[in-house]
Amino acid sequence: MEKMVFLKEQLRAHWQWIDHKLELHDEDNRDRISELHDSILLHIFNFMDTKSAVRTCVLSKRWKDICKCLTSLTFSPKLMCFPNFTLCSSESNGCRSESFRNFPSWVLSCRDHSCSLFNLTIESGSIEDDDLDRLMQYALLHNVQHLAIDISSISFTPNFESLPLIFCSQSLTYLKLCNKWIRSMILLPKSLQFPALKTLHLECVNFTGADNHSIEPFSECHxxxxLDLSNLASRRTQRPCFIQLKSLKVKKKGFSSLSDDQLHRVVDYLLHNSPQLASVDVTIGERHLQA
Incomplete structure (x- = not known):
């Protein structure tokens, strides 16, 4: 039997090929996510809803403190069902409600309070008055810029203590107050003090004011x-000029204290007194105007 003889150059090339394959294999098995800097991981987690961010952070000892510095928090009963935060093990609505009430409190209590909170979104049909008030007050005291409150409970009237804090916020650039149930309209002051606000979405709100006095709600929103308005209610409104307004969306479906004729006059005035207006979307009942 003949012996196989390899030249040194052939052996060297062969081992180099093997080493290269091993390096590629090791490269494929690298934990690239764990190599990311904490600031990059935090940026990624801020794109998740709060439930997913917390669940991801517990996967690594190194990550467990990152969720304490989240600058974006999203709370929704549809996303909340943590066995550790419930008093029952079923998937019933009662279980989800109890879970949702406990989870936001846990997040706030564990959070690094030296970090600003830029974004807060609350979508709720079961949250208690004091829970919602605590979340909003915490955000407003931590320089929140983006605040979205979506109320979908037929029996909930959001007349809570933090409303005055919202309407004089110096940091808010985006505000959404949405009430799915018209019978419990959100009561707003006659004037909103938002020096930094750029986007405002209001649904089922009522502007309050003294008898026989007109109101000018947006005069301080320079x-x-x-501006996105749906199913508003008010007695009288003065006529401000929206110099910076570029996009207008008005919707009236179902009940509203404003008649169709009154709403037409409001829209007509806005069209003629918003020199930079570029986009208009108006829905009154079944009629729709878009320009």
Whole structure:
């Protein structure tokens, strides 16, 4: 039997090929996510809803403190069902409600309070008055810029203590107050003090004011350029000029204390007194105007 003889150059090339394959294999098995800097991981986690961010952070001892510095928090009963935060093990609505009430409190209690909270979104049909008030007050005291409150409970009237804090916020650039149930309209002051606000979305709100006095709700919103109004109610409104307004969306479906004729006059006035207006979307009942 003949012996196989390899030249040194052939052996060297062969071992180099093997080493290269091993390096590629090791490269494929690298934990690239764990190599990311904490600031990059935090940026990624801020794109998740709060439930997913917390669940991801517990996967690594190194990550467990990152969720304490989240600058974006999203709370929704549809996303909340943690066995550790419930008093029952079923998937019933009662279980989800109890879970949702406990989870936001846990997040706030564990959070690094030296970090600003830029974004807060609350979608709720079961949250208690004091829970919602605590979340909003915490955000407003931590320089929140983006605040979205979506109320979908037929029996909930959001007349809570933090409303005055919202309407004089110096940091808010985006505000959404949405009430799915018209019978419990959100009561707003006659004037909103938002020096930095650029986008405002209001649904089922009522502007309050003294008898026989008109109101001018947006006169102090000098940077406002996007206004989305649905099912508003008010007695009288003065006629401000929206110099910065670029996008207008008005919707009336079902009940509203404003008649169709009154709403037409409001829209007509806005069209003629918003020199930079570029986008208009108006829905009154079944009629729709878009320009």
């Amino acid at each position: 940077l406002l350029n996007t």
